Amino acid sequence: MNYIGYEFLIEPLQPASDILIAELGYAGFESFVENESGISAYIQKSDWHKDILEGIEILKSDDFSISHTFEEIEQQNWNEEWENNFHPIVVDDLCTVRAPFHEIPNTKYDLIIEPKMSFGTGHHETTHMMIQHLLKNNLKETVVLDMGCGTAVLAILAEKLGAKKVDAIDIDNWCYLNSLENAERNNCSNISVFEGDATLLGKTKYDVIIANINRNILLQDISTYAMCLRPRGRLFLSGFYKEDIPLIEAECKKYMLKLNEIIERGSWVSLKFIN
Numbered sequence: 007m008n009y010i011g012y013e014f015l016i017e018p019l020q021p022a023s024d025i026l027i028a029e030l031g032y033a034g035f036e037s038f039v040e041n042e043s044g045i046s047a048y049i050q051k052s053d054w055h056k057d058i059l060e061g062i063e064i065l066k067s068d069d070f071s072i073s074h075t076f077e078e079i080e081q082q083n084w085n086e087e088w089e090n091n092f093h094p095i096v097v098d099d100l101c102t103v104r105a106p107f108h109e110i111p112n113t114k115y116d117l118i119i120e121p122k123m124s125f126g127t128g129h130h131e132t133t134h135m136m137i138q139h140l141l142k143n144n145l146k147e148t149v150v151l152d153m154g155c156g157t158a159v160l161a162i163l164a165e166k167l168g169a170k171k172v173d174a175i176d177i178d179n180w181c182y183l184n185s186l187e188n189a190e191r192n193n194c195s196n197i198s199v200f201e202g203d204a205t206l207l208g209k210t211k212y213d214v215i216i217a218n219i220n221r222n223i224l225l226q227d228i229s230t231y232a233m234c235l236r237p238r239g240r241l242f243l244s245g246f247y248k249e250d251i252p253l254i255e256a257e258c259k260k261y262m263l264k265l266n267e268i269i270e271r272g273s274w275v276s277l278k279f280i281n
Contacts, residue, residue: 008051009049009051009079010076010077010078010079011046011077011079012035012046012074012075013046013075014044014045014072014074015043016043016071016072017071022069023045024273024274025273026045026062026065027130028246028273029061029062030047030049032221034049036049038130039092094109095134097134097137097138098138098141100113100114100141101115101137102117103117103119103159104117115141115166117163117166118188119159119191120184120187120188131272131273132244132245132276133218133244135244135269135271135274135275135276136242137159137160137163138269138276139267139276140160140163140167141163143167144168145169146169148164148212148213148214149171149172150173150213150214151172151210151215151216152173152174152216153175153204153215153216153219153227154217154218154245155174155175155185156184158184158185158199159188160218161194162188162194165192165194165195165196165197169214171196172194172196173197173200173212174198174199174200175201175202175207182200185199186199207234211234211236212234214239215235215239215240215242216242217242218244219245220246221250221253223245224246224254225254225257228258228263229257232263235263237281238280239280240266240279241258242277243277244277246275247273247274248273248274248275251277262281263280263281264280266278
């Protein structure tokens, strides 16, 4: 599968970068790398069309100067792309997300991720916040679902935090294969990876469900998550921004899920619900 890669030059960077990433996410872009001059954004070629940016409102704003170029990126070229842009990140001085070629860090949790074209390196605000949530919660002996797992970075952290069983699901074949690789790379033995969407969820009940997707998919699938959540379970959601909180909270309330905590980062948010 090939991707279309966009390079956006942005002036000034904030809050334009956060807004642009949010709008591109709704348009189908699935991977982002922020840099000193703007962002790189990637979309599967099969989801791309020549008018893909027509609905991106911030590009029409007079408050920012945003220019872009784009090119097709073949699978075999992706390693060079992400190696040039992927730098290790540290979350709350506890967890490092790094590539195999980075130095071994001095943090409690060391996650080695080779993202290829999968979403979820920790650089994007939503993944960063989900890592923060997990670090603050007791996952020992829990059964966890990582929905829309991307690189499986959250599933890997869940196992390192003591989860006894983790199911990781993504609809994208590349994410599925990459998650298998990353789970093995981190010596994880409790993670099962599946290719598909929420229709795969059956009778398994989870203590913790993680879903870092986008607003529309979350709104569609919250009812399924609620059915799969054990009593006193925890649901962590991200992939949307502040303005979407009322919609997400209203949908969760239908299934007796109560908003327990909000983490904000830029324009993005991550929510914790309990039942």
